[in-house]
Every structure is written in C-alpha cells, then in structure tokens.
Amino acid sequence: xxxQRLKPHLPWITLLILVAIVGTxxxxxLKPANLLSLAGDIVPLFIMAxxxxxxxxxxxxxxxxxxxxxxxxxxxxxxxxxxxxxxxxLCILAGLTLGTISGYLTTRMYVPSFISxxxxxxxxxxxxxxxxxxxxLNMDATQRNETFGWMIGRTGIVPHELFIxxxxxxxxxxxxxxxxxxxxxxxxGAGELAAAASGLNVARYKILAFAxxxxxxAVAGLLFSVKLSGGAPTIAxxxxxxxxxxxxxxxxPLTGGVGxxxxxxxxxxxxxxxxxxMLYFGIAATQQQMVFGLVLIVAIALTIDRSKLRTVK
Amino acid sequence: xxxxRAVEKKFPGVKALKSVDFSISRGEIVxxxxxxxxxxxxxxxxxxxxxxxxxxEILIDGKPVRFSGPRDAMERGIGMVFQEQSLxxxxxxxxxxxxxxxDQFSRFGVVNWKAMAKAARKQLAKVKLDIDPRTVTSSLSFxxxxxxxxxxxxxxxxxxxxxxxxxxxxxxxxxAEEEVKLLFKLVRELTTRASFIFVxxxxxxxxxxxxxxxxxxxxxxxxxxxxxxxxxxxxQHKMVGRHVxxxxxxxxxxxPYDPTKPLVELSDVxxxxxxxxxxxxxxxxxxxCLVGTEGSGREAILRTIYGMYAPTKGVLKIKGKTVSRxxxxxxxxxxxxxxxxxxxIEGIVTGMNVYENxxxxxxxxxxxxGWLDVANERALARKWIGKLAIKASSxxxxxxxxxGGNQQKVVLAKWRSGGSDIMLLDHPxxxxxxxxxxxxxxxxxxxxxxxxxVVLVADTLEEAxxxxxxxxVIKDGEIQKRFDCVPGSKPTLYDLLHYMI
Numbered sequence: 025x026x027x028q029r030l031k032p033h034l035p036w037i038t039l040l041i042l043v044a045i046v047g048t049x050x051x052x053x054l055k056p057a058n059l060l061s062l063a064g065d066i067v068p069l070f071i072m073a074x075x076x077x078x079x080x081x082x083x084x085x086x087x088x089x090x091x092x093x094x095x096x097x098x099x100x101x102x103x104x105x106x107x108x109x110x111x112x113x114l115c116i117l118a119g120l121t122l123g124t125i126s127g128y129l130t131t132r133m134y135v136p137s138f139i140s141x142x143x144x145x146x147x148x149x150x151x152x153x154x155x156x157x158x159x160x161l162n163m164d165a166t167q168r169n170e171t172f173g174w175m176i177g178r179t180g181i182v183p184h185e186l187f188i189x190x191x192x193x194x195x196x197x198x199x200x201x202x203x204x205x206x207x208x209x210x211x212x213g214a215g216e217l218a219a220a221a222s223g224l225n226v227a228r229y230k231i232l233a234f235a236x237x238x239x240x241x242a243v244a245g246l247l248f249s250v251k252l253s254g255g256a257p258t259i260a261x262x263x264x265x266x267x268x269x270x271x272x273x274x275x276x277p278l279t280g281g282v283g284x285x286x287x288x289x290x291x292x293x294x295x296x297x298x299x300x301x302m303l304y305f306g307i308a309a310t311q312q313q314m315v316f317g318l319v320l321i322v323a324i325a326l327t328i329d330r331s332k333l334r335t336v337k
Numbered sequence: 338x339x340x341x342r343a344v345e346k347k348f349p350g351v352k353a354l355k356s357v358d359f360s361i362s363r364g365e366i367v368x369x370x371x372x373x374x375x376x377x378x379x380x381x382x383x384x385x386x387x388x389x390x391x392x393x394e395i396l397i398d399g400k401p402v403r404f405s406g407p408r409d410a411m412e413r414g415i416g417m418v419f420q421e422q423s424l425x426x427x428x429x430x431x432x433x434x435x436x437x438x439x440d441q442f443s444r445f446g447v448v449n450w451k452a453m454a455k456a457a458r459k460q461l462a463k464v465k466l467d468i469d470p471r472t473v474t475s476s477l478s479f480x481x482x483x484x485x486x487x488x489x490x491x492x493x494x495x496x497x498x499x500x501x502x503x504x505x506x507x508x509x510x511x512x513a514e515e516e517v518k519l520l521f522k523l524v525r526e527l528t529t530r531a532s533f534i535f536v537x538x539x540x541x542x543x544x545x546x547x548x549x550x551x552x553x554x555x556x557x558x559x560x561x562x563x564x565x566x567x568x569x570x571x572x573q574h575k576m577v578g579r580h581v582x583x584x585x586x587x588x589x590x591x592x593p594y595d596p597t598k599p600l601v602e603l604s605d606v607x608x609x610x611x612x613x614x615x616x617x618x619x620x621x622x623x624x625x626c627l628v629g630t631e632g633s634g635r636e637a638i639l640r641t642i643y644g645m646y647a648p649t650k651g652v653l654k655i656k657g658k659t660v661s662r663x664x665x666x667x668x669x670x671x672x673x674x675x676x677x678x679x680x681x682i683e684g685i686v687t688g689m690n691v692y693e694n695x696x697x698x699x700x701x702x703x704x705x706x707g708w709l710d711v712a713n714e715r716a717l718a719r720k721w722i723g724k725l726a727i728k729a730s731s732x733x734x735x736x737x738x739x740x741g742g743n744q745q746k747v748v749l750a751k752w753r754s755g756g757s758d759i760m761l762l763d764h765p766x767x768x769x770x771x772x773x774x775x776x777x778x779x780x781x782x783x784x785x786x787x788x789x790x791v792v793l794v795a796d797t798l799e800e801a802x803x804x805x806x807x808x809x810v811i812k813d814g815e816i817q818k819r820f821d822c823v824p825g826s827k828p829t830l831y832d833l834l835h836y837m838i
Binding site: 202203204205207208210211214215217218219220221222223224225281282 | 664665666668669670675677679682683684685686687688689693697698700701704707708709711751
C-alpha cells in the first residue's frame with residue numbers, strides 16, 4: 025500500500041496499536057473506568073493542544089501556551105475570591121489579548137512566531153511570579169466548589185472534564201470545517217501566497233489563530249487550577265512538550281495546512297496512552313520529558329512536508 | 338571542442354529539446370536566441386550539467402562525457418555566470434570567488450587570508466576589476482558584481498585541464514549602456530582564455546558580440562547564423578517562424594470595446610523602483626496588453642491595480658472612482674481579479690479542493706454569519722467544471738493534482754464566478770499545452786463579450802498582438818508607445834520590438 029495514502033490514517037492506527045500493547049501488558053488498563061479517568065486527566069493538556077493546533081495549522085507555533093496556563097492558574101487563584109464566576113471571563117480575555125499581541129507581533133512586525141510567542145510567554149511567566157509573590161497559592165475550597173465544582177465532578181464513571189473537552193472540540197471542529205474563518209486558516213496554512221492573491225486579509229486571520237490559541241491555553245490553565253484548587257507560576261510546566269507532541273502525532277505538521285483539531289484529539293489520546301504506559305513500564309516521572317522529546321522529534325520527522333521547506337534554520 | 342549531438346530532454350507533457358546539435362570551438366563566442374519557452378534555458382542547463390539529457394551525447398574534445406551535476410561540469414571546465422546573481426552578499430569579494438574551494442588556502446581548517454587575497458587579486462585582474470578583495474560584496478554595484486561572477490567562473494582556468502566554456506545568461510539585463518560596452522570588450526579579450534555562450538533577448542547585443550548565433554524555436558535549433566550573414570529582422574523571423582494563424586488567437590471573435598466605459602484609469606502613476614509616470618485606461622470589453630522585456634515593470638503595474646503595491650505618485654481610478662490606499666481586499670470588492678504568473682504558488686492553493694479554491698476570493702457570498710454553505714459551493718464548482726470542461730474527478734479533487742491548464746481554469750472560474758469585471762492576467766498561458774492555450778483564448782474573448790476589461794501580460798509577442806485591442810509598450814518602467822490593434826491592421830512583431838529594446 026502506498027505510504028502517502030496510509031499517512032492520514034497513521035494517527036489512529038498508532039493509537040490502536042499503543043492501546044493494544046499496553047492492554048496486553050496489563051489487561052486492567054482496558055477497563056472503561058480506567059480509560060475514562062485516563063482521558064479525564066489529560067483534558068487540560070488537550071485544551072492547550074487544541075489551541076496550539078490553530079497556531080500550527082497556519083504554519084506557526086505558540087510557545088507561550090504553557091506560561092499562559094501558568095499565569096492563568098495564578099490569576100484564577102488570586103481573583104476567584106473578589107470576582108467569583110467572572111474570573112473565568114477575566115482569564116479568557118487575558119488569553120485572547122496576549123494571543124492577539126503575539127499574532128500582531130508576528131504578522132505586522134514580522135517577528136517569527138516562535139520568538140514572539142516565546143517573548144509573550146516570558147511576560148506571562150513574569151506576571152505569574154509577580155502576582156503570586158513567587159509561591160503556590162490556594163483557592164478557598166468551598167468557593168471553588170460553589171463556582172467551578174461542576175467542572176470536575178463525575179456523572180457515573182464519566183469525569184465532567186470530558187464533557188468540557190468534547191464541547192470545545194465540537195466548537196473548534198465546526199469553526200474549522202464550516203466557517204469562513206476555518207477555510208481561511210486552511211488556505212493560509214496550505215498556500216499563504218495564493219490566499220493573499222485571492223484577496224484574503226491574511227494578517228487578520230493569522231492574528232485570530234494566535235488569539236484562539238491564547239484563549240484556549242487560558243481555559244486549560246483555568247481548568248487546571250480548578251482541579252488542583254490553586255495556582256503557581258510553574259505549576260503547568262511540563263505541558264508544552266506533550267501538547268506540541270499531541271498536535272504533531274495527531275497529524276498536523278509544523279508546515280501547516282493539513283490535519284486539524286480532530287487529529288489533535290487523537291494525538292492527545294496517544295500522549296495519554298504513552299504517559300500511562302510509562303507508568304506501567306516503570307519509567308520515572310523525571311524521565312518522561314525525555315520520552316516526549318524523542319517522540320516529538322520522530323513525529324516532526326514523519327509529518328513535516330518537505331516540499332514546502334526551502335531551508336531549515 | 339564542446340559539442341552536443343542529437344540531445345533530447347523530456348519533461349512530463351513536453352519535449353523541451355528535440356534532437357539538438359550544438360558545438361562551440363576554442364575561443365569562439367556563440368549566441369543563443371529564442372522566444373520564451375523555445376528551450377533556451379533547458380539547453381543551457383544541459384550544457385552546464387544541471388539537467389542530464391534523455392538522449393544524445395555530450396562530447397568534450399571528441400570524447401563522450403556525462404555530468405552528474407553543475408559541479409561535475411565545472412571540473413571539466415564548463416562555468417555558468419548566473420542571471421540571478423549567485424553571490425552571497427554578506428561575504429567579502431575574495432570569499433565569494435573561492436567559495437567552496439577554500440582548501441587551497443587553509444591549514445588545519447584555518448584560512449590564510451593573505452594568500453587568498455593575493456590569489457583573488459589575480460582573478461580580479463582578469464576581469465579588470467580594481468577593488469580590494471576584502472570589500473564586502475553588498476557594497477559593489479550591479480555591474481561590478483557581474484564582473485565578480487565572471488571572475489569566479491574564471492578561477493576554473495587554474496583548476497581544470499583544458500579550455501573553458503563560460504555561459505553568460507542575460508548578463509546585460511541590469512547593466513547600463515557603457516557597462517555593456519565594457520563587458521563586451523572584456524569578453525572579446527577573454528576569448529584567449531575561454532569560449533563563451535551568450536544568451537540574451539536583446540538581438541542587437543547578440544549580433545554585435547557573437548561569432549555564430551543559434552536560433553531556437555519549440556525545442557529545435559532552427560538555424561545557425563554566422564556573423565553578418567543575416568539581419569536582425571531575418572533572425573527574429575526565424576525565432577518566431579511559425580505561421581501564425583489568426584484563428585489561433587480568436588481574432589475573428591474580437592469585437593470593438595466600449596470607449597465610454599472606463600474601468601481602470603492610471604494617470605501619472607509612479608511606483609517605488611523604476612516604474613514612473615504610467616498613464617493608461619482600460620475600457621469594458623478591452624484587452625489591454627502590457628508589452629516589455631522581463632523587469633520592464635509590467636508585473637508591478639498589474640500588482641498596483643490589484644492593491645499589492647502602493648503608488649508613490651499619481652492617481653488610480655477604478656470604475657470612475659479615485660482610490661487611495663487600495664488593499665487587495667478593496668480591489669476584489671471593486672471587481673478586480675488577478676491571475677498571477679506563478680500559478681502553483683499564487684494561483685491555486687494546493688491541498689485544497691476545487692470548490693474551496695473557487696470560493697476562496699468570495700467566501701462571504703457563500704456564507705451566512707460566517708457559516709459556509711458548502712452545498713452551494715459545491716453546486717458552483719460543478720457548474721463551472723461543466724462550463725469550462727475542467728478535467729477533475731469531482732469538486733472534491735485536490736487542485737494540486739490537476740494539470741496546469743485545468744488549474745488555470747479553476748483560477749479563472751474563481752474570479753469569473755465572483756463577477757470580477759476587471760481581470761489582470763499575468764502570463765495566463767505559461768506552461769500550458771496548445772489545446773489549453775486555445776481554451777484560455779476563448780475564455781478571454783468570452784469575458785470581453787460580457788463587458789470585462791482585461792489587462793494582459795502575454796507569454797509571447799504574437800500572443801500579445803493576436804489577443805489585444807490595445808498594446809502599451811513599456812521599457813525600463815516607462816511607456817514608450819501605444820498601439821491600436823484593430824483586426825486586420827495589427828502592429829507587427831518588429832514594430833513592437835523597435836520600442837521594447
């Protein structure tokens with residue numbers, strides 16, 4: 025069979041093979057309750073990866089996602105008491121704004137996105153340190169339960185995070201497949217010059233992609249802080265690499281234009297299974313990033329569209 | 338000394354070289370002329386080793402050789418002076434000269450700059466370039482860089498056995514008249530060191546410099562002319578040669594345009610760079626052709642009307658309304674459609690299917706509140722696939738997999754289905770086969786019948802003459818002459834060339 029025709033199906037085949045391997049090693053892994061709780065645990069990472077998908081889909085990258093989530097955990101912990109449920113709006117607004125700034129820097133000031141988002145990420149990290157006094161903060165447990173308790177409960181054996189994840193996935197999927205925005209982002213990713221020569225306002229769509237990425241990183245941070253009932257400037261460290269891995273192993277290459285949010289959902293599940301399997305095979309938490317680093321390199325090498333690259337720097 | 342025998346080169350869908358014989362002897366200067374697409378650049382690439390021929394032989398001093406690439410050809414004494422300059426501008430002159438061959442000056446990886454400078458001076462003396470070899474290349478003028486390129490190629494003299502063959506690809510296109518004279522004088526003197534193959538579209542220059550001229554057309558060498566054996570007109574005629582059928586360009590379908598309906602008016606428009614004081618008017622139903630050599634400013638004018646370049650001076654009116662700060666979005670809104678020359682890069686989005694490409698410029702029309710009506714998009718695509726006989730398996734076919742002609746039809750359908758009535762066509766038939774070209778010509782005539790105005794940059798002069806109502810000749814960014822092209826009394830090729838060159 026032709027490798028090019030096989031390529032779009034590789035992500036879910038990989039997922040099935042991985043599940044089968046881990047399932048053979050430990051049949052209890054395949055119990056629905058275990059699988060569901062595994063999926064529930066990965067939701068904050070998934071939401072971040074969902075946002076990153078937009079940045080990568082247009083051929084950019086958003087390295088600020090992790091620092092953004094860090095900062096949001098602090099913002100949520102500090103402002104939950106005075107603002108109540110409105111803290112969610114504050115978080116999302118902060119994510120949108122900072123994402124827009126990254127997008128503006130990239131499109132209007134011609135700062136490559138890996139630098140502009142890295143810089144914005146640095147700002148986020150610093151804000152988090154300053155706002156938290158550089159220590160871990162705790163939410164008031166009763167207030168958290170009253171305001172955001174619905175996010176983290178369970179119905180039967182299904183964790184509520186999964187509903188949030190599915191809801192956001194559905195919104196993003198519709199955005200990608202059925203709206204002008206989604207079509208424009210695809211055109212920008214697949215052929216930016218042709219999109220510009222068709223009269224699309226390429227810069228505006230790129231800025232929007234970074235804004236969405238920022239907003240979803242903020243949602244990820246909010247959910248994470250609710251789960252942990254607190255925040256700290258480094259609490260979400262270790263998210264960025266697996267999130268990028270999730271997007272790329274899902275089948276959205278760094279060059280953009282193909283793949284999409286559904287691919288990222290599968291990619292995130294692959295990451296979840298890899299993570300779980302590391303537990304089963306006794307790989308220490310401190311070594312996990314090594315594995316993700318390796319997987320990332322393999323995923324990039326497999327997915328990147330070399331015909332689009334002239335030189336790599 | 339260097340010889341090609343019955344060389345063939347095929348590309349998917351075209352035979353670029355058909356049994357080409359070519360030879361050059363020691364110290365000779367050979368000219369190579371032909372229209373766009375005649376096979377000149379393919380032949381050059383075969384000569385300097387970038388392409389391997391599919392048939393025939395390459396002989397050096399009578400012995401067959403085979404080059405694996407340009408570097409291999411260089412080792413045998415074949416050097417190329419590139420039109421697109423191949424110098425790295427942030428390196429010094431001497432580093433450029435010996436780029437890739439620094440070993441001779443280095444010990445344990447450390448370069449002896451003094452030795453390199455000394456050797457570089459020797460090379461620069463060959464081309465009479467009196468500059469410090471340590472100068473950074475970006476500070477040189479274009480003419481100096483051209484000579485530096487030549488000096489770089491002439492280093493082959495010390496490296497290889499035997500005589501050199503140097504290709505000069507359009508070396509004069511960026512030079513002033515004085516500089517051209519100096520270059521020619523130099524080339525003549527250098528014939529003691531090398532043979533030269535000179536490619537240019539400036540007929541007068543080719544005739545002045547060359548001992549013999551190879552005339553190419555449609556992948557053949559149609560004639561070899563010795564110095565003084567033919568007039569420029571005779572050579573031109575051989576280049577164009579083919580009997581041009583008036584029906585080929587659909588001249589019988591050319592109707593007069595409507596002079597009361599101006600669509601685009603440029604008055605005294607100047608652009609950054611060298612385009613200046615352009616005034617022209619495009620009317621409904623008119624094909625206005627911009628004619629000029631490469632780099633004369635034709636494309637820049639198209640892009641200005643499309644809002645990609647902003648004029649520094651002058652007034653642009655679209656449909657009677659003065660527009661300032663035109664963006665491409667505005668231009669599309671006002672009914673301008675642009676068919677770029679680089680079809681695969683700017684024309685279609687590869688990786689998107691037919692309907693996605695067709696509605697790309699007009700998505701709001703197929704959407705409500707940002708929500709796309711895909712069924713409607715598909716219906717549109719099916720309609721135009723039928724109307725233009727686009728060969729695609731369905732509206733879901735990836736445009737990247739269509740043939741060039743069908744891709745071009747998709748691009749044209751994109752604009753026509755959106756109701757664009759000012760069409761900017763940049764080389765719309767480039768790389769298409771004859772049948773597809775004729776389809777494009779038919780479409781241009783049909784557009785005109787619908788009252789569309791077309792600004793055309795044609796692939797060949799014949800095409801320009803055949804299709805247009807009006808021809809504007811541009812040279813070095815300025816309008817030289819305007820021709821009315823009423824069927825039956827169209828200007829000839831030689832009329833145009835006179836003003837182009």
